[in-house]
Amino acid sequence: xxxxxxxxxxxxxxxxxxxxxxxxxxxxxxxxxxxxxxxxxxxxxxxxxxxxxxxxxxxxxxxxxxxxxxxxxxxxxxxxxxxxxxxxxxxxxxxxxxxxxxxxxxxxxxxxxxxxxxxxxxxxxxxxxxxxxxxxxxxxxxxxxxxxxxxxxxxxxxxxxxxxxxxxxxxxxxxxxxxxxxxxxxxxxxxxxxxxxxxxxxxxxxxxxxxxxxxxxxxxxxxxxxxxxxxxxxxxxxxxxxxxxxxxxxxxxxxxxxxxxxxxxxxxxxxxxxxxxxxxxxxxxxxxxxxxxxxxxxxxxxxxxxxxxxxxxxxxxxxxxxxxxxxxxxxxxxxxxxxxxxxxxxxxxxxxxxxxxxxxxxxxxxxxxxxxxxxxxxxxxxxxxxxxxxxx
Amino acid sequence: xxxxxxxxxxxxxxxxxxxxxxxxxxxxxxxxxxxxxxxxxxxxxxxxxxxxxxxxxxxxxxxxxxxxxxxxxxxxxxxxxxxxxxxxxxxxxxxxxxxxxxxxxxxxxxxxxxxxxxxxxxxxxxxxxxxxxxxxxxxxxxxxxxxxxxxxxxxxxxxx
Numbered sequence: 001x002x003x004x005x006x007x008x009x010x011x012x013x014x015x016x017x018x019x020x021x022x023x024x025x026x027x028x029x030x031x032x033x034x035x036x037x038x039x040x041x042x043x044x045x046x047x048x049x050x051x052x053x054x055x056x057x058x059x060x061x062x063x064x065x066x067x068x069x070x071x072x073x074x075x076x077x078x079x080x081x082x083x084x085x086x087x088x089x090x091x092x093x094x095x096x097x098x099x100x101x102x103x104x105x106x107x108x109x110x111x112x113x114x115x116x117x118x119x120x121x122x123x124x125x126x127x128x129x130x131x132x133x134x135x136x137x138x139x140x141x142x143x144x145x146x147x148x149x150x151x152x153x154x155x156x157x158x159x160x161x162x163x164x165x166x167x168x169x170x171x172x173x174x175x176x177x178x179x180x181x182x183x184x185x186x187x188x189x190x191x192x193x194x195x196x197x198x199x200x201x202x203x204x205x206x207x208x209x210x211x212x213x214x215x216x217x218x219x220x221x222x223x224x225x226x227x228x229x230x231x232x233x234x235x236x237x238x239x240x241x242x243x244x245x246x247x248x249x250x251x252x253x254x255x256x257x258x259x260x261x262x263x264x265x266x267x268x269x270x271x272x273x274x275x276x277x278x279x280x281x282x283x284x285x286x287x288x289x290x291x292x293x294x295x296x297x298x299x300x301x302x303x304x305x306x307x308x309x310x311x312x313x314x315x316x317x318x319x320x321x322x323x324x325x326x327x328x329x330x331x332x333x334x335x336x337x338x339x340x341x342x343x344x345x346x347x348x349x350x351x352x353x354x355x356x357x358x359x360x361x362x363x364x365x366x367x368x369x370x371x372x373x374x375x376x377x378x379x380x381x382x383x384x385x386x387x388x389x390x391x392x
Numbered sequence: 393x394x395x396x397x398x399x400x401x402x403x404x405x406x407x408x409x410x411x412x413x414x415x416x417x418x419x420x421x422x423x424x425x426x427x428x429x430x431x432x433x434x435x436x437x438x439x440x441x442x443x444x445x446x447x448x449x450x451x452x453x454x455x456x457x458x459x460x461x462x463x464x465x466x467x468x469x470x471x472x473x474x475x476x477x478x479x480x481x482x483x484x485x486x487x488x489x490x491x492x493x494x495x496x497x498x499x500x501x502x503x504x505x506x507x508x509x510x511x512x513x514x515x516x517x518x519x520x521x522x523x524x525x526x527x528x529x530x531x532x533x534x535x536x537x538x539x540x541x542x543x544x545x546x547x548x549x550x551x552x
Binding site: 077082085086131145146149150153258326 | 398399401406418420422432439440442443
């Protein structure tokens with residue numbers, strides 16, 4: 001027993017230490033660490049260089065917690081008021097976003113013969129931008145004061161809400177329920193999301209008061225306890241743990257939400273890193289080369305469709321050409337939530353292993369290319385303008 | 393003057409004005425209270441030339457510097473018919489001996505026959521401050537007097 005726990009500690013230590021090095025490397029070259037975590041996971045685990053068996057049990061639980069924290073913090077990010085105004089102001093751009101970016105995933109999955117469920121999953125993977133990467137890019141590039149930035153942010157808010165409806169449906173569909181059952185799930189999730197929004201708007205202070213505390217330790221324990229309880233109960237009711245945590249995040253508001261986000265961020269980073277590694281661990285690197293062509297094709301198509309979405313949304317707000325290009329390029333990055341969706345699908349066993357491979361390759365490409373594209377949008381536009389003078 | 397206030401979901405709020413020269417100037421205040429001064433680019437008004445992070449003290453000092461101009465202009469206008477009466481503004485520097493001391497301690501009136509008619513702090517105007525008003529660095533004093541008196545006042549504030 002003693003030697004077993006020693007092995008677990010050493011393996012776990014080595015994994016975290018390795019992740020630390022990867023995150024440092026990512027910071028050096030100005031990348032999101034997510035693709036590096038995935039690559040790290042691919043290297044170890046099934047079919048990789050070294051198999052880590054000692055930490056399997058811990059890492060499974062830790063990655064579940066990682067998903068819960070990712071979604072809880074996504075919910076905390078926006079106040080209920082912001083969600084409602086965001087919905088009111090940007091629903092047209094939001095709908096265009098869904099149509100343009102959900103469909104490519106659906107079509108590729110159908111072409112590959114993965115059926116309706118596979119199509120629904122891959123559509124989600126290609127639809128959702130990484131709010132983490134996008135927000136970081138905007139602040140790193142000093143674009144918070146730009147006119148197109150609110151457009152980008154309100155699209156992220158809309159995607160956030162779309163996730164609240166999408167995830168419960170996904171869980172139901174993955175559980176193998178019929179189309180009618182799926183429709184019922186849509187109805188239920190819309191009702192639940194509406195109730196949560198109303199509760200958050202009217203009684204947000206009460207919900208916040210229940211979890212709030214001046215003492216950091218009390219606050220942390222209450223928050224984590226609350227999140228895991230809600231997530232567990234949601235999971236028991238077949239609504240997916242992630243959704244429960246997400247809705248709790250929306251319900252907590254105001255200063256409590258800001259403080260909670262600050263407190264939970266390091267924990268989220270820790271457990272989410274484990275989640276990405278585990279996802280990589282469970283993907284056999286040998287399955288990636290066969291789908292790489294499709295991943296590249298999908299990356300190309302959804303780069304264009306996201307740019308088009310951002311371009312159109314920014315144009316509607318009266319932003320100029322350069323700003324429209326910046327808005328579009330900023331939205332390209334996909335990341336954590338694409339992996340969450342693929343992870344849920346793979347865990348249910350309802351989709352083929354190839355889907356995990358395609359999702360991994362796709363997120364690797366988009367998480368690396370997104371921030372680069374955001375930087376290059378402007379120089380590219382200027383080059384274009386110089387070679388082809390545009391009528392203004 | 394119309395201040396455009398734009399919420400930035402998940403980040404904070406942007407407040408800006410469009411100047412007569414067509415530039416956008418304003419602030420981005422993040423949720424944790426961090427403030428950035430933003431100035432738009434001349435060739436692309438949608439983008440920012442610079443986003444300069446400011447501490448709350450820096451922000452309020454900058455606000456005073458800009459706000460005082462208008463106040464001084466008004467006072468000068470009011471005193472235009474009185475030859476020899478001038479209005480001038482003095483910043484209480486960090487190393488001023490009166491940082492943290494009462495206005496009365498400067499004995500400004502007795503030593504330079506200058507009147508401190510207003511103090512600007514954090515963008516707020518404190519009109520006719522009393523002698524027990526405690527000065528702080530970053531405060532901007534608006535003083536009225538003869539030009540020799542005002543020179544003396546500047547020395548008093550700088551060196552005691």
